Structures are given as structure tokens and as C-alpha cells.
Amino acid sequence: MLCLVSPTDPAWVDQATSNLGALLVDHAHCEMKAASNALSLAARHPDDVEIVLALTELAKEELDHYQRVVKMIMARGLTLSTPPVDAYAGLLRRAAHEKSRHPKIEKNAVLVDRLLIGALIEARSCERFKLIVDALDALETGRDPEMHAFYTELFACEARHFRTYVELAKRAGDTSDAVEARLAELAEKEGNIVRELAVETFRAQVHG
Ligand SMILES: [Fe+2]
Numbered sequence: 001m002l003c004l005v006s007p008t009d010p011a012w013v014d015q016a017t018s019n020l021g022a023l024l025v026d027h028a029h030c031e032m033k034a035a036s037n038a039l040s041l042a043a044r045h046p047d048d049v050e051i052v053l054a055l056t057e058l059a060k061e062e063l064d065h066y067q068r069v070v071k072m073i074m075a076r077g078l079t080l081s082t083p084p085v086d087a088y089a090g091l092l093r094r095a096a097h098e099k100s101r102h103p104k105i106e107k108n109a110v111l112v113d114r115l116l117i118g119a120l121i122e123a124r125s126c127e128r129f130k131l132i133v134d135a136l137d138a139l140e141t142g143r144d145p146e147m148h149a150f151y152t153e154l155f156a157c158e159a160r161h162f163r164t165y166v167e168l169a170k171r172a173g174d175t176s177d178a179v180e181a182r183l184a185e186l187a188e189k190e191g192n193i194v195r196e197l198a199v200e201t202f203r204a205q206v207h208g
């Protein structure tokens with residue numbers, strides 16, 4: 001899906017749908033991280049109006065999602081715990097520092113990588129939200145209509161956020177082909193990380 005090279009293990013879907021409360025709690029943390037990451041990128045590039053406007057708009061949407069997830073958590077009598085260390089995002093950032101196989105992007109290379117990492121995180125959320133929707137569709141009993149409607153809406157948002165990040169990266173990098181090659185390279189690394197994390201920790205997480 002989108003640029004992803006490694007699909008999520010179907011066993012993850014069983015884990016997530018059998019513990020929708022844990023999924024919601026992890027999801028809340030992801031929305032907050034998505035908002036703060038977008039804001040921190042916008043804050044670092046105040047001279048780039050397109051980045052500032054696109055990413056503050058995206059952050060507003062992520063905060064709206066965050067509030068809605070928190071309300072769902074409260075309504076279900078669950079507790080929003082402290083977020084665990086984000087191994088997935090940490091490994092992704094570290095992987096971006098490894099030597100590249102592709103010609104170096106000369107212009108704004110660090111910014112391009114940060115935008116592409118944002119794109120990959122959105123792509124993985126999009127894939128997993130769609131898996132949740134399909135799994136809830138397949139349930140004969142116990143389908144959760146609120147979760148179904150929510151994840152159907154969010155799956156489309158994540159696809160849009162993915163495109164926003166890729167477009168901003170292409171614009172910042174000034175060379176569309178090189179940015180696409182770099183996205184493919186990072187997507188391969190992302191696939192390896194997801195597979196490694198699935199072996200180590202198999203929980204109802206939106207990422208990893
Ligand atoms: Fe979101």
C-alpha cells in the first residue's frame with residue numbers, strides 16, 4: 001500500500017482486533033507524536049511558508065484526532081498511560097543516517113529525509129487502519145461500529161497526509177526522481193524495521 005514494501009503480518013491484525021482498548025491507547029500516543037513532529041518541522045523552517053502552512057494544518061488535524069481518541073478511551077473506561085519509547089520512529093531516523101545507495105540529494109537533504117520519514121509513518125498508519133476496518137467488517141458478531149467509522153475516516157486522512165509529506169519533500173529536494181528513489185530506499189529500511197519489531201514485540205501498536 002502506498003510506498004510500503006513489507007505488508008503487516010496478518011497476526012498483528014488478530015492481536016489488534018482482540019485488544020481494541022490497547023490499540024486505542026497506542027493510537028492516542030501516535031496522534032500526539034504526529035502533531036508534535038509536524039509542528040517541530042514547521043518551527044524549524046519559519047522561512048518556508050508552504051511548509052509552515054501545510055504542516056501546521058496537518059498538526060491541527062492530528063490534534064483533533066488525538067482529542068477524539070482520548071475521548072473514546074475515557075468513554076470506554078480505559079486509562080491513557082505514559083507513552084512507551086518509540087522504537088519504530090527511533091530506528092527509522094537512525095536508518096536514514098546510514099549510507100545511501102542513491103545519488104545524494106544536494107538541496108535540503110536533512111529536511112527531505114525528515115519529510116519522507118513523516119510520509120512513511122503516515123503510510124504505515126494508513127495500512128494498519130485499513131486492516132482494522134477490513135477485520136471489523138469480517139467480524140460476524142461484536143463488530144464495533146464506532147471504531148469502524150473512526151478508522152474508515154482516519155485511513156483516508158493518513159493517505160492524504162502521506163501525499164502531503166511526499167509533495168513537500170519533492171519541493172524541498174528540487175528533484176522529484178531523486179526524492180522518489182530516496183523514498184523507495186527508506187521504504188525498504190522501514191519494511192525491515194517493521195519485520196524486526198514484529199519478532200521482538202507483538203502488541204496492538206499502530207506502528208512497529
Ligand atoms: Fe492522525
Ligand SMILES: [Fe+2]
Pocket residue numbers: 034062122157158161
Ligand atoms: Fe496523519
